[in-house]
Amino acid sequence: MSSAGNNPLPRAGHTLPRASSALPWALVTPALGWTLLFFVLPFIAMGFSSLTAHEGGGFTLSNYSQFFTNPSYWQAMVNSLEVTAIVTVVSVLLAYPFAWILAEQVPERWQRLALMLAVLPFWTSYVVRSYSWLLVLAQNGVVNRALTGSGLISEPVHLANTRFATITGFVHFFVMLLTLTIFANLKQLSPSYRKAAADLGAGPVRTFLHVVLPLTLPGIMVGAFLTFVLCIGDYITPQILGGNNELLMPQLVMMQIGRRGDFPLASALSIILMAVVTIAYLACARWLKIERA
Amino acid sequence: MRRIVRIASWLYALAVYGFIFLPVIVLVLFSLQATSFPIPPFTGPSLRWYDAVLSDPRLTSALVNSLLVASISSLAAVTLGFLSAWGFARFVLPGSGLLRGLITLPLTVSYLIIGMGLLVLFNWAGVPKSLLAAGIGHVVINLPLCFAIIYSQMGDHQINIERAARDLGAPEWKVLLLITVPVMAPAIFAGFFLSMTFSWDEFVISFLLTRFDTTLPVEIWNLLRSGLNPKTNAVGSLVFAVSIVLVVFFELTLLRRKPA
Numbered sequence: 164m165s166s167a168g169n170n171p172l173p174r175a176g177h178t179l180p181r182a183s184s185a186l187p188w189a190l191v192t193p194a195l196g197w198t199l200l201f202f203v204l205p206f207i208a209m210g211f212s213s214l215t216a217h218e219g220g221g222f223t224l225s226n227y228s229q230f231f232t233n234p235s236y237w238q239a240m241v242n243s244l245e246v247t248a249i250v251t252v253v254s255v256l257l258a259y260p261f262a263w264i265l266a267e268q269v270p271e272r273w274q275r276l277a278l279m280l281a282v283l284p285f286w287t288s289y290v291v292r293s294y295s296w297l298l299v300l301a302q303n304g305v306v307n308r309a310l311t312g313s314g315l316i317s318e319p320v321h322l323a324n325t326r327f328a329t330i331t332g333f334v335h336f337f338v339m340l341l342t343l344t345i346f347a348n349l350k351q352l353s354p355s356y357r358k359a360a361a362d363l364g365a366g367p368v369r370t371f372l373h374v375v376l377p378l379t380l381p382g383i384m385v386g387a388f389l390t391f392v393l394c395i396g397d398y399i400t401p402q403i404l405g406g407n408n409e410l411l412m413p414q415l416v417m418m419q420i421g422r423r424g425d426f427p428l429a430s431a432l433s434i435i436l437m438a439v440v441t442i443a444y445l446a447c448a449r450w451l452k453i454e455r456a
Numbered sequence: 457m458r459r460i461v462r463i464a465s466w467l468y469a470l471a472v473y474g475f476i477f478l479p480v481i482v483l484v485l486f487s488l489q490a491t492s493f494p495i496p497p498f499t500g501p502s503l504r505w506y507d508a509v510l511s512d513p514r515l516t517s518a519l520v521n522s523l524l525v526a527s528i529s530s531l532a533a534v535t536l537g538f539l540s541a542w543g544f545a546r547f548v549l550p551g552s553g554l555l556r557g558l559i560t561l562p563l564t565v566s567y568l569i570i571g572m573g574l575l576v577l578f579n580w581a582g583v584p585k586s587l588l589a590a591g592i593g594h595v596v597i598n599l600p601l602c603f604a605i606i607y608s609q610m611g612d613h614q615i616n617i618e619r620a621a622r623d624l625g626a627p628e629w630k631v632l633l634l635i636t637v638p639v640m641a642p643a644i645f646a647g648f649f650l651s652m653t654f655s656w657d658e659f660v661i662s663f664l665l666t667r668f669d670t671t672l673p674v675e676i677w678n679l680l681r682s683g684l685n686p687k688t689n690a691v692g693s694l695v696f697a698v699s700i701v702l703v704v705f706f707e708l709t710l711l712r713r714k715p716a
Contacts, residue, residue, distance in 0.1 A: 186628060190543030194536040194559055194599060201596045202562050205573030212576045261472045264465045279707070281473065284480045286699035288657050290673045291692035294680060295479035298486065298494055301684060305482055308496045339476060396566025398660055403680065413568050420664070426576055433572045437565065444564070 213430035217423075226431035236415060236432070240439070243412040246326065247395045250333040251387050257334065258341035259383070265342070266349040278346060285339045293403035296332045297323055300404075324406035332400045337393075341386045348382030349375070388447045392440055412436050480696070487689035494686045505690035515691055518675035522656055525587055525671055529594035530651035536595070537602025538644055542636060545610035546618075556607070560600040570596055571661040578665070585667040593661035598654060602647035609643035649706050653699065 216223050230236045261281070269277050284292065299305050300322035307319040322328055352375065360370040398413035405411070410418070412432065419429035486494035490502035509515055543549070544556055562570060574593050583589060617639060621631045637644070659673040666674065672695065679688045 187543045187547035187549055190547075191540045191549065191555065194540035194603065195555060197536055197595065197599060198559055198562065201574065201577075201592055202570065203558075205570070205577040208577040208580055209569075209573045212580075257472065260468055264469045268462065268465045268469075281476060283700070283703075284476055286653070286703050287480060287483075287696045288673055288676070288692065288699070290659055290676050290680075291483065291688075291695060292479065294676075294688060294692060295483040298482050298684060298689070299479050301495060303495050305478075305496060335476065335479065338472065392564070392566065396568050398568055413566075416568065416572065420572075420575070426579065429572060430576055433569045437569055440564075440566070 209430040209433060212427050213434055215427050217425045217427050226428045227435070229428065230432065230435055235410075239410045239412050239415040240435070242326075242409050243395055243436075244439075246329060246333070246401070246411060247391055250330055250337060250394050251390045253330070254334050254337035254341050254390055255383060255387055258338045258386075259345055261338070262342045262345035262349060266346055278343070281342055282339045285336070289336070290399055290403070292336065293332050293400050296328065296335065296404055300328050300331070323404065324408055326405060326409060329401045329405035329411075332404045333394055333397075336400075337390045340393075341383075341390065344382055344386040344389070345379065348379045352378055384447060388443070391443055395440060396436065483689050483696070484693045486686055487693040489686045489689070492686065494684050494689050505686040506694070508687050509690045509694065512687075515672070515675055515679075518670055518672045521587055521669060522672040525591045525594060525662075526652050526655040529591040529655050530598060530648050532591075533595045533598035533651045534602045534606075534644060534648045537599050537647055538606050538637075538640070541603050541607035541610060542632070545607060546615070556603075559603050562596055563600045563604070567597060567658065567660045571664040574661070575664045585665055587666055587669055587671070589665040590662040590671065593665055594651075594655040594658060597658070597661070598647075598651035601650055601654070605647045605650070606640060606643045609640065614639050649702070653702060656699070 213226050214222050214224070216225060230240075265274060265277050265281065287295070297304075301307070302319050302321070302323065304323075306322065310316045311319060356374050356378065357370055360374045365373065396413060398417055401411045402414055402417075405414075407414075413436070416429050416432045416436070419425040419432065485498060487505055488498075488500035488502060490499040490504065540559060544552055549555065571593060574589065574596070577583075578585070578589055614636065618631050618635050621635045622628075626634070657673060658671075659677065662671040663674050663677065672691075676688065676691055676695075679685065679691070
């Protein structure tokens with residue numbers, strides 16, 4: 164049927180059969196077609212929609228100009244960037260020592276279990292995870308009870324429906340994710356690097372600062388980028404934990420659909436959000452490539 | 457010095473474990489609450505809220521919907537992903553790098569934007585909101601994942617076995633079904649499993665693309681409107697239990713079989 168099998172090939176993998184029949188196209192077309200129809204086409208539709216007015220009529224840039232002129236829209240982007248930046252930095256700072264302890268201080272045979280435990284809550288549904296934090300941080304929830312009970316404070320603190328709550332919910336999720344990626348990174352590090360540094364007279368602190376940290380930096384960058392992308396696009400965590408006191412971009416997008424059915428404006432805001440992520444990607448591309456090699 | 461590092465490490469690790477487990481413990485503990493508020497003091501244990509969940513037809517039908525959407529969309533994603541991975545790994549296609557990039561492109565876009573795009577497209581094309589529409593969205597997010605996993609696992613070793621089968625006269629479909637699929641089974645299973653968990657947990661696409669019949673995460677979201685409620689704790693704990701069973705099963709069957 165195909166001439167592929169008859170080609171004399173010197174070494175496997177180096178010369179692949181030529182696409183001489185229809186078979187290879189029959190294999191890849193369904194996946195390509197699906198992506199074109201349900202990913203590329205929707206994106207084009209969204210692009211067109213963003214250039215029309217909600218009230219109808221011809222092409223307009225008003226949806227985009229609204230973003231730049233309406234301070235509350237602009238503010239949502241600023242909030243999103245601030246929250247995402249704080250979440251990324253705090254998560255990395257919390258997760259790195261934790262991953263280091265798991266990789267260096269925990270005995271080898273317990274490491275698998277220790278890591279599995281550390282990411283177990285990762286598998287709770289993410290709507291439920293945010294709700295759980297709401298329980299913890301509520302006015303008469305566990306944290307407030309513990310604080311008032313121990314006499315540290317006399318009145319319950321307002322923790323839920325604040326930026327603090329949103330950040331806590333996000334950090335909880337990303338500490339687990341980053342622990343996984345940084346742990347993998349630390350384990351890949353050959354012990355001979357550390358031995359060499361020790362042989363050359365470096366103490367543990369110097370070895371860490373000059374050998375281990377720089378070598379794991381690419382992995383941290385990949386994890387930080389992943390955190391940025393997932394965090395800035397998430398609607399659930401800020402909606403459940405932050406409430407409507409201050410809006411983040413995904414909440415602003417959903418609000419246009421939910422309350423007003425304004426698809427054009429929602430499309431424009433989505434595209435702006437995506438543009439910001441793309442810029443972040445381009446800024447990080449230098450470090451992200453290292454992993455692909 | 458070494459001792460101080462060790463003690464500090466233990467304390468730090470305990471604190472992080474505490475932070476990671478705090479919400480889960482509170483969730484599960486207060487799902488056993490006997491009274492109507494999932495806040496201290498603890499009044500249980502009682503299973504009344506689990507009873508309430510299992511006798512709520514909206515939640516149980518949402519659970520069935522979620523399982524249906526997750527299994528069917530994952531099956532579609534893994535089939536499309538496997539066929540295309542095989543095509544790209546085995547044959548030289550013009551523009552292969554670009555086309556592979558196109559298939560994996562949705563991985564870089566947030567679910568919210570994928571859902572928004574489909575909502576605008578379906579709205580414009582007159583496709584009604586339904587579980588099918590949400591399932592289509594789930595294939596969009598899981599297909600690149602399945603493709604990437606399976607494509608990365610197709611090595612020279614498998615090519616040689618396939619070539620042997622062809623040389624012995626097997627037609628292409630027999631090579632596919634009797635050689636490639638069994639050899640690639642771990643990667644195919646991993647793709648399917650990951651797709652299942654992502655689809656099972658996915659909220660925003662289902663929220664945008666379904667209306668009356670919906671999936672479990674959206675139904676849980678609807679429950680949240682009534683404020684803090686031990687019933688939400690109970691359904692959340694059940695969902696968590698299902699995920700844990702899946703993860704442990706995955707660990708034991710797939711990862712342990714690998715020769716160390």
